[in-house]
Amino acid sequence: MTTLALRHLRYFEALAQHGHFGRAAEALGISQPALSIQMKEMEEIVGGPVVERGARQVQLTSLGEMLLLRGRDILRAVDELSSLARTTSEELTGRLRVGVIPTVAPYFLPKVIEVLAERCPAVDLHLREAVTQKLVSDLVEGRMDIAIVALPVSAPTLEEHPLFTEEFVLVRPEADAAKPVPRAELLREMRLLLLEEGHCFREQALSFCKMTVPHSRDLMEASSLSTLVQMVGAGIGVTLIPEMAIGIETCSSAVSIARLKAPRPTRTIGLIWRKTNPLGRQFAKLTRILKDVVPLSSPPSSQS
Secondary structure, eight states: OOOOOHHHHHHHHHHHHHSSHHHHHHHHTSOHHHHHHHHHHHHHHHTSOSEEEOSSOEEEOHHHHHHHHHHHHHHHHHHHHHHHTTTTSSSOOEEEEEEEOTTTHHHHHHHHHHHHHHHOTTEEEEEEEOOHHHHHHHHHTTSOSEEEEEEOOOOTTEEEEEEEEEEEEEEEEGGGTTSOOOOHHHHTTSOEEEEOTTOHHHHHHHHHTTOOOTTOTTOEEESSHHHHHHHHHTTSOEEEEEGGGHHHHSTTSSEEEEEOOSSOOEEEEEEEEETTOTTHHHHHHHHHHHTTOOOOOOOOSSOO
């Protein structure tokens, strides 16, 4: 009789994560029929259906939900067991799965990749961009090794190590460059452009402006900082962006940049990983390396 294998658990975990046979198969690098065969085999082994197959997505059965919880524990333990062999080396080697939030990835990742290629050439880098909540979930469940996020995340099972702190800057239409810089309370009265829900930078901006009602009719949303800046250039409103984004996002837009009045809003970017990861010592060393790679732009010349 065929027994349950780690392969079954990995395929099942991918299917549960993506909720779709096609997307899960693509993520696994196998064909959809091959995934279907493996799932049918797994269901024969465990004695019942683990998913309900719908036209557009799959849902876990009660048996599937129980297997997923135990299966993720097993997969995480196996991954950490595999990492033990690498703990004898002071240098990082092998596969390294790194997550990065969208408001950091375009500006910091190129420098991270460059440094890793130079200082850790034996690393096989796997990158993923996602919002903080998704990255934290992937870390806790063992699908990610480390992540670059805005701190704190306050997850009891995760280590947090700061890399650098940066300010937020105000982006206004070019025609407003000579105007006084508004205080935080005045931003609430303007048409403020923000990232859509799910981005931690959105919540930080709302907190700075002391906006407790995020559904104001004057509040407009976008999926990226690039879109926000383009909207400002078109005269639709104003926005806040992190300092590291100045050079890339404002170079081709008709906008002006200004430092906000004190107390200025800031965020701290850092590395997080599971406390149980055997490679924690190597990750701490990576933190020290990346602290020297600060992706901040030169200060804007407009008034503060």
